[in-house]
Each structure stands twice: as C-alpha cells, then as structure tokens.
Amino acid sequence: MLNKISRYAIILIIVTISAVHLPNFYWKLFGKRISRPIIYYSPVIDDFVYFKLGKNNKLNYIDASGKRYNRKKFEALLPFDFYRDLDKWGVLPDTIKGIPIDVSFIRKNSQSFRISPYKLHNPLIQLFPLFESKSNFTNLELPNELFRIGTKIEFITAETNTINDSLTKIFTEKLTETGFSFPATFIDGNPTTRKPFDEGYFIVDSKGFVFHVKRVKGKPFCVKTNIPADLGIRKIFISENPRREFYGTILTQSEELYLLTYDNYKIIKLPLDGYNPDKMSLVFLANPIYRVIRYSGSESRVCVVTDKNYNLVDTYEIKVTPLSKTITGKIEKFIFPFTINTRSGRSKYVNFDVNFSGFQSTYGIIISLLICFFVKKYRRENLMHNFFDFIIIAVSGMYGLLAVLLVKPELWD
Amino acid sequence: MYKAILYKEWIKIKWVLVGFAAICLAVLVYIGLDSRHNIEMSGAIKTWLLIIQRKVLYYSLLKYIPLFAGIALAVAQFVPEMTKNRFRLSFHLPIDEKRMLLFMILIGLLTNMLVYILIIVGLMITGSAFYPQEIVLSSLITVTPWLLAGIAGYLAASMIVIESTWKNRIILSIISIAYFNLLFLENGYNEYRFSFWYYFIVVILFSITILFPGYRLRKGSK
Numbered sequence: 001m002l003n004k005i006s007r008y009a010i011i012l013i014i015v016t017i018s019a020v021h022l023p024n025f026y027w028k029l030f031g032k033r034i035s036r037p038i039i040y041y042s043p044v045i046d047d048f049v050y051f052k053l054g055k056n057n058k059l060n061y062i063d064a065s066g067k068r069y070n071r072k073k074f075e076a077l078l079p080f081d082f083y084r085d086l087d088k089w090g091v092l093p094d095t096i097k098g099i100p101i102d103v104s105f106i107r108k109n110s111q112s113f114r115i116s117p118y119k120l121h122n123p124l125i126q127l128f129p130l131f132e133s134k135s136n137f138t139n140l141e142l143p144n145e146l147f148r149i150g151t152k153i154e155f156i157t158a159e160t161n162t163i164n165d166s167l168t169k170i171f172t173e174k175l176t177e178t179g180f181s182f183p184a185t186f187i188d189g190n191p192t193t194r195k196p197f198d199e200g201y202f203i204v205d206s207k208g209f210v211f212h213v214k215r216v217k218g219k220p221f222c223v224k225t226n227i228p229a230d231l232g233i234r235k236i237f238i239s240e241n242p243r244r245e246f247y248g249t250i251l252t253q254s255e256e257l258y259l260l261t262y263d264n265y266k267i268i269k270l271p272l273d274g275y276n277p278d279k280m281s282l283v284f285l286a287n288p289i290y291r292v293i294r295y296s297g298s299e300s301r302v303c304v305v306t307d308k309n310y311n312l313v314d315t316y317e318i319k320v321t322p323l324s325k326t327i328t329g330k331i332e333k334f335i336f337p338f339t340i341n342t343r344s345g346r347s348k349y350v351n352f353d354v355n356f357s358g359f360q361s362t363y364g365i366i367i368s369l370l371i372c373f374f375v376k377k378y379r380r381e382n383l384m385h386n387f388f389d390f391i392i393i394a395v396s397g398m399y400g401l402l403a404v405l406l407v408k409p410e411l412w413d
Numbered sequence: 414m415y416k417a418i419l420y421k422e423w424i425k426i427k428w429v430l431v432g433f434a435a436i437c438l439a440v441l442v443y444i445g446l447d448s449r450h451n452i453e454m455s456g457a458i459k460t461w462l463l464i465i466q467r468k469v470l471y472y473s474l475l476k477y478i479p480l481f482a483g484i485a486l487a488v489a490q491f492v493p494e495m496t497k498n499r500f501r502l503s504f505h506l507p508i509d510e511k512r513m514l515l516f517m518i519l520i521g522l523l524t525n526m527l528v529y530i531l532i533i534v535g536l537m538i539t540g541s542a543f544y545p546q547e548i549v550l551s552s553l554i555t556v557t558p559w560l561l562a563g564i565a566g567y568l569a570a571s572m573i574v575i576e577s578t579w580k581n582r583i584i585l586s587i588i589s590i591a592y593f594n595l596l597f598l599e600n601g602y603n604e605y606r607f608s609f610w611y612y613f614i615v616v617i618l619f620s621i622t623i624l625f626p627g628y629r630l631r632k633g634s635k
Contacts, residue, residue, distance in 0.1 A: 410625075
C-alpha cells in the first residue's frame with residue numbers, strides 16, 4: 001500500500017511541476033504580441049487620439065472618430081506630450097486655447113506619476129530614513145539613522161546599530177502630543193534622495209488618523225491631518241514635485257483614488273470608473289490645461305480627462321482582447337485543465353496561484369483518458385489494478401497523463 | 414537493529430557533514446567580513462538602505478549550499494548501498510525494507526537539519542552584529558525556501574540513487590531540477606511569505622517517494 005502511495009506521490013509531484021512549467025513553455029513557443037493602444041487627449045481637436053500596432057506590425061495613429069494620421073501630424077495634436085519633438089521641428093504653437101506656451105512653461109506645469117499593481121504587493125522592511133527637509137544645501141542627504149514605529153517611534157543609528165535615545169524621545173513626545181496613538185498601521189513616504197525636496201512621511205496611526213511627519217532643522221514636524229479616519233486607506237503614494245499641488249495619492253480599500261493636496265491636506269477624489277489597482281496600472285499626467293489619467297488592465301484601456309479642478313471632461317475606453325481570449329489562449333484552456341503561476345508582473349511575491357481553465361478543458365481530459373486507456377491496453381496492464389491513475393487524469397488532464405505514463409506501475413504484492 | 418543502522422549511516426555521512434559544516438562556517442565568516450567591509454567603505458546607512466530598498470541579499474552566497482549539502486548527503490548515504498548490489502543484502506535483515514528506507518531518510522534529514530541550524534544561528538550572529546533586527550529577521554525568512562530546497566534535494570537525490578534504471582533516473586532528475594528551480598525564484602527578501610506552505614506540501618510528497626524505487630529494487634524491475 002505504502003509503495004503504491006509512494007508512486008502516487010511521484011505522480012502528484014510531476015503533475016504540480018508540469019502545471020507550472022508546461023503552460024510556460026507553451027506561451028514561450030506560441031505567445032504573440034497583442035496590440036495595446038495608448039490613448040492621449042488632444043487639446044488641439046478636443047478629442048481622444050491613440051496609436052496601436054496594426055496588422056502589418058506598424059504603428060497606426062488614429063483619433064476617436066477613426067481618422068488616421070502620420071506620426072508627425074499625430075504628435076502635432078499633442079503639444080503637451082511631444083513638445084520636445086515639436087520644438088525641434090519648430091512647429092510648437094505659441095498658444096493653445098488662448099494660453100501662451102513655450103517649452104519651459106509646459107515643463108513647469110507638467111507632472112506625471114505611475115501606480116503599478118506590484119507597488120501594492122511588495123515585501124518591504126519597515127525601516128525608513130527621515131531626511132532633513134529644510135537643509136541649507138540643495139541636495140537631500142541621507143540621515144545617520146533609520147526609524148521604526150512600534151510602541152514609540154525609534155531611531156536606530158546605523159554606524160553603531162544602537163537606538164538613538166534623544167531623537168527617539170523628542171519624536172515620540174511630539175507625536176504623542178499631536179494625538180498619535182501607537183503603533184502605526186502603516187508608514188508611507190518616498191525614501192529616496194533622488195527627488196527635488198522632502199515631504200517626509202504620512203503615517204496612519206492605530207485609530208486610522210493620518211499624520212504628516214517630517215524632520216525640520218533636526219526638530220520634529222508633526223501634523224494631524226483632517227483626512228477622515230474611516231476612509232479605509234490602503235496605501236499612500238508620495239511623490240514630491242516642484243509644482244506643489246499635491247503630496248501624492250491615497251488609495252482606499254474600496255479602490256478609490258484621492259489626490260492629497262497641499263491645500264491643508266484636502267483630498268480630491270479622482271473620477272476613475274472601474275479602476276482595479278490590483279490588476280491595472282495607472283498613469284497620471286498633468287499638463288497646463290488638463291489632467292489625463294490612463295489605466296489599463298488585460299481587457300480594456302481607459303483614458304479619463306479632467307480639467308484643472310478635477311471635474312470630469314471626457315472618458316474613452318478601448319476594449320482589448322485579453323491573452324486568454326485569443327486562439328492561443330483558448331487552445332491553452334483546452335490542453336491544460338489548470339495552470340500554476342509562480343511569478344507575475346503584478347506582484348513582487350512568489351506565488352502559487354492555481355487557475356482553473358473551466359469547462360473547455362473537459363475535451364482535453366477526455367482525450368487524455370482515452371490515450372491512457374489505449375497505452376495501458378498496449379502495455380497489457382491490468383486496468384483495475386491502478387484505477388486511481390484514471391482518477392488523477394480526470395482531474396489533471398494531460399499533466400496526469402504524462403505523469404502516469406512516465407511512472408509505470410509495478411506488479412503489486 | 415535501528416542502532417546498528419544508525420551506526421552504519423553515521424560512518425557513511427560523517428565526513429560529508431563535517432565538510433558542509435566547515436563550508437557553512439567559512440561562508441558565514443565571509444558574509445560577516447563582507448558586511449564589515451561594505452559598512453566601512455560606503456557607510457552603514459547606505460549599506461542598510463541598499464539591503465532594504467534595492468533588496469541586495471548580503472547572504473546570497475549561502476543560496477545553493479543547502480541544496481548541494483542535501484544531494485551530497487544522499488549520495489554518501491545511498492551510492493555505497495547501490496554499488497555491487499549491497500542494498501539487496503539488507504532485504505534479508507529482520508526488518509521491513511520500507512521501515513529501513515524511511516529510517517535512513519530520517520537520519521539523513523536530521524543531519525541536514527544540523528547544517529540548517531548552523532546556517533540559521535550563524536545568520537543571527539553575523540546579522541545582529543551589523544544590522545537591525547528587521548533585516549536579520551528578513552534574512553531568516555528569505556533563506557527558508559533555500560533550506561527547503563536542501564530537503565527536497567536530499568529526498569530527490571535519495572530517490573534517484575535508489576532507482577535501478579538509468580532511464581527513470583534521468584526522468585526523475587529532470588522533474589527534481591524543475592522543482593528546485595521553483596525555490597530559487599526570489600529577487601529580494603521575504604518573497605515566499607504567502608506561498609511557502611504550498612511549496613512545503615510538495616516537499617512532504619517528496620518524503621515518501623523513495624519507497625517506490627525501493628520496491629522496484631527489491632522486485633528487480635527493469
């Protein structure tokens with residue numbers, strides 16, 4: 001009996017490993033690039049324009065009404081996105097919608113950031129550098145210590161790997177004074193020196209209140225913001241920008257995205273219908289007239305345009321055929337009853353995600369069962385002695401077939 | 414009987430154990446020296462942030478040692494049994510061959526554990542000397558899939574050695590390598606946090622795989 005179980009253990013291992021590697025090989029062999037259009041909003045024609053890969057593997061430049069352009073004409077429709085090209089060709093317009101523009105004006109009034117799903121699924125050691133945000137020097141410098149927040153905010157001096165008691169004391173006192181209840185739920189900031197200036201950290205305390213913490217001239221700066229504690233914040237993305245319009249964005253558990261503004265921490269909800277932060281990546285572009293937000297998953301690409309006050313101007317959506325609905329994807333479902341994914345671009349974690357293919361795989365399973373039946377007949381095996389082989393194939397299709405045929409049964413005692 | 418088997422296994426594996434303990438100690442000492450050097454040269458805070466933000470694993474030199482240790486132990490334990498068909502003699506001993514194989518595997522696993530304890534304690538000591546506890550903890554979490562690969566390597570290699578035909582040995586080797594590969598996918602620290610137990614379950618399946626080739630050996634299957 002145990003010997004039989006041992007054989008099935010080997011078979012199950014083969015099934016598992018095949019379910020990871022075979023679909024991978026399949027896509028490496030048959031995967032095709034699919035066209036994913038990139039959508040822009042043109043302030044020249046007040047309409048959406050996009051480019052996508054055509055059938056001849058060349059880029060097609062199209063506007064929402066279907067009119068085609070060449071690349072130069074297309075870029076001329078988007079002076080805020082391609083101003084460097086237009087300037088080089090000497091065709092950058094002097095005014096757009098009555099606003100006089102030039103390269104430096106566009107540059108000063110533009111801002112962009114990207115939110116990718118992996119930023120939400122990324123293991124991170126919870127130790128942060130608190131930069132001096134009002135230094136006499138232009139470039140940001142690394143401090144000598146990192147902080148952590150437990151029952152207090154603790155600073156660890158790196159050179160000696162010991163707690164810096166005085167910093168710990170003054171910051172803990174300041175936070176407590178401001179009404180911070182330890183420990184922190186999470187700490188979000190932009191801990192890099194490669195930014196124009198430092199806005200410190202936004203820290204959510206154990207009651208859900210958001211605190212803004214900085215180091216100013218070596219002293220703690222701490223503000224309890226008026227962001228509602230019941231907003232259900234999932235993550236705060238901070239990106240300092242000289243425009244100083246907003247600190248960054250707040251993502252909530254209910255998949256809403258807010259801008260966190262410099263206007264006394266007022267939050268502005270962005271009109272993003274159907275945005276799923278776990279599956280879609282989002283690009284935010286501010287230009288002198290509009291805010292353009294693109295978010296795209298495997299099935300659609302959406303572009304939302306708002307005015308400078310974040311009132312919705314227009315939206316445009318292009319449906320994309322996801323990989324799973326292409327012919328290759330359909331055949332994959334037919335061959336493989338399930339797949340196991342270990343790595344994905346949407347997460348920095350190594351996963352073990354089992355994805356079932358659904359009813360299409362029944363055909364593949366039936367064919368696998370028949371092949372097994374005939375091979376066993378050919379090998380003159382007694383079908384009833386290892387009947388469990390068929391059950392394995394009925395569940396795992398061709399993975400099971402491969403395993404059962406590779407690990408031949410013995411004549412059991 | 415078990416005491417006699419234990420003694421026999423000890424004779425076969427003691428030098429492998431000593432060898433890998435020495436390699437681990439050397440690597441751990443090197444990791445310590447390397448950390449000291451980096452901190453001295455680029456400053457402690459930069460070194461820490463390189464680990465935290467850029468996810469440089471300062472202990473990555475350890476990565477494949479458990480796997481090689483596992484394979485070497487299995488080879489030391491089972492290859493002498495397979496040469497000149499010695500293992501077939503033990504089928505005449507007054508002990509069930511399945512029990513004996515599992516007992517041998519158990520001894521091998523415990524020996525592997527000794528190496529792992531050395532690695533874990535060593536990482537804790539060298540880590541705490543230079544890094545805060547968060548980084549030390551993450552190093553321990555990050556090496557667990559590598560240790561698991563060591564166990565998988567030991568179990569798989571035992572199975573492959575005991576298997577009597579070369580054709581099957583090749584098939585089993587390909588499958589085992591395809592599995593080991595899944596335990597070295599990390600690009601940073603703590604990445605197996607949510608999936609570790611699934612990979613662990615597969616390794617549990619490996620723990621009884623040796624019985625089937627053992628059975629084939631007794632039957633003289635080709």
